[in-house]
Structures are given as structure tokens and as C-alpha cells.
Amino acid sequence: MLELKNLSFNVENGEGIIEIVDDINLYMEDGEILVITGPNGGGKSTIAKLIMGIEKPTSGQILFDGVDITDMSITERAKLGIGYAFQQPPKFKGLTVKKLLNLAAGRKVDEEVCCRYLSSVGLCSKEYINREIDSSLSGGELKRIEIASLMARNPKLAIYDEPEAGIDLWSFSMLVNTFENFSKINNQGIIIISHQERIINLADRIVLISNGKIQNQGSKKNILPILKGDINRGCGCNGREVTATHESKY
Numbered sequence: 001m002l003e004l005k006n007l008s009f010n011v012e013n014g015e016g017i018i019e020i021v022d023d024i025n026l027y028m029e030d031g032e033i034l035v036i037t038g039p040n041g042g043g044k045s046t047i048a049k050l051i052m053g054i055e056k057p058t059s060g061q062i063l064f065d066g067v068d069i070t071d072m073s074i075t076e077r078a079k080l081g082i083g084y085a086f087q088q089p090p091k092f093k094g095l096t097v098k099k100l101l102n103l104a105a106g107r108k109v110d111e112e113v114c115c116r117y118l119s120s121v122g123l124c125s126k127e128y129i130n131r132e133i134d135s136s137l138s139g140g141e142l143k144r145i146e147i148a149s150l151m152a153r154n155p156k157l158a159i160y161d162e163p164e165a166g167i168d169l170w171s172f173s174m175l176v177n178t179f180e181n182f183s184k185i186n187n188q189g190i191i192i193i194s195h196q197e198r199i200i201n202l203a204d205r206i207v208l209i210s211n212g213k214i215q216n217q218g219s220k221k222n223i224l225p226i227l228k229g230d231i232n233r234g235c236g237c238n239g240r241e242v243t244a245t246h247e248s249k250y
């Protein structure tokens with residue numbers, strides 16, 4: 001489904017070139033759930049932005065279903081079936097939740113179906129369906145509406161950047177179940193960037209990113225003990241000091 005070949009993304013600051021993503025090679029099967037994890041600033045979101053076309057790689061290639069999409073725009077990639085839920089979702093003043101779900105699905109969606117999408121992220125449809133997506137929504141509400149809209153869009157490959165951020169434990173549990181069911185029912189490929197053990201537990205494969213490189217990848221059985229070991233020692237996987245930012249991290 002997705003292949004990253006020698007993918008790199010560099011930026012220049014006053015002192016020289018910084019390798020944000022450094023020669024990544026990654027292959028993902030149809031319908032696979034891939035969880036990307038690792039210390040803050042390791043390059044996870046940048047990899048997602050490169051796949052989506054929000055950033056352009058300095059070198060390397062991105063293939064989707066065998067097609068080279070490296071130079072394609074965000075819109076072209078979206079048409080091919082790649083969807084992305086941002087770490088910090090945008091607001092759309094003047095647009096209601098119902099209209100957003102219709103736009104995402106690309107058709108008129110029955111209220112009952114809209115309700116199902118909203119319920120799957122722990123939102124009561126009646127309260128939210130006619131709300132505007134503006135700054136009156138809390139961060140957690142906005143995040144859940146964005147996740148519901150990506151579910152309505154149902155792309156072949158869905159990328160979620162830290163879906164747990166700002167979401168309460170009750171809604172988070174629903175979300176975890178929803179990801180699992182969605183992948184099974186729709187054979188959807190899902191990339192989730194996350195620090196949460198419950199999300200990591202959904203993974204067919206875990207990819208550990210640090211310092212812009214893949215430090216390790218494999219099954220839960222192989223990678224979770226490595227993650228737990230690193231956190232217990234208070235170190236990132238490359239030995240750099242890290243701070244656990246969430247109580248249930250790993």
C-alpha cells in the first residue's frame with residue numbers, strides 16, 4: 001500500500017542543516033495498523049506531513065499503491081485515498097458539524113449516519129450536529145469532530161496524529177474500539193502517531209522513531225518491552241533524556 005524509500009527532510013537554520021527525517025525506509029500493507037511512537041521532537045508528525053504532502057521531502061520517494069506520489073499535491077493524494085487528522089485541528093467558522101461530515105463523505109449523509117460517526121468518538125449527536133466548527137468548541141471536542149470527519153471520509157489510508165491529545169478517558173476508550181473496528185470492517189490502512197499504550201496495543205506493527213530515524217520496528221511483543229525499558233531508565237531510545245508527558249504513557 002504505502003512505501004517510503006530513503007525519505008529525508010532537512011531544514012537549514014543559521015548554524016547548518018538539521019536532519020528532521022533521516023533516510024527512512026518503511027513498507028505498509030493494505031489494512032495494516034501501524035503505530036508510530038517515540039520521544040517528542042523525533043520526527044513523527046513530519047513523516048505524516050510528508051506522506052500527506054504538507055511538507056516536501058528533500059530526497060527520497062513515496063509510493064502509494066505502486067504510484068510515485070512524491071511530487072503530487074495534497075489534493076491529488078487525498079483523491080488517491082490518503083486522509084490525515086491533524087495534531088491540532090483547524091477551525092472552520094461558518095461550517096456546521098453536519099456540513100463538514102457531508103463534505104468529508106463526499107455525499108449527503110443521513111442524520112442517523114452522522115450520529116453514528118459522532119457517537120463513535122464519544123459526542124452526543126443532538127448537541128453537536130448543528131454546531132459551528134469555531135472557537136466555541138473545546139480542544140477535545142474539535143479533535144473528536146476532526147476524527148469523526150476522517151471516519152466519514154473513509155480513505156484507503158487514514159493517518160491520525162496523536163488522537164488521544166486532549167481527549168478524556170471515557171471518549172478515549174470509545175476511540176480505541178472505533179479504530180480497531182474500522183480497520184477490520186473497511187480493511188483500511190491506519191497510521192496512528194501516539195504515545196499511549198492502549199493505542200500501541202492496537203498495532204499490527206510498531207515503528208519507533210527518534211532523531212529522525214527508525215530506531216526499531218516490529219510486533220507489540222518485541223517492541224513494547226523495549227519502550228517500557230527505555231521509559232523506566234528515563235531515557236529516549238537514543239539515550240537522550242526524555243520526560244514522560246502523560247501518566248499512562250507506555
Ligand SMILES: Nc1ncnc2c1ncn2[C@@H]1O[C@H](COP(=O)(O)OP(=O)(O)OP(=O)(O)O)[C@@H](O)[C@H]1O
Binds near residue numbers: 043044045046
Ligand atoms: N519546517 C521546520 N523547520 C524547522 N524545524 C522543524 C520543521 N518541522 C519540524 N521541525 C522540528 O523537527 C523536529 C521534529 O518535529 P515533529 O513535529 O516531526 O516531532 P514529533 O516526533 O512529532 O514530536 P511530538 O511527539 O512532540 O509531537 C522538532 O524539533 C521540530 O521543531
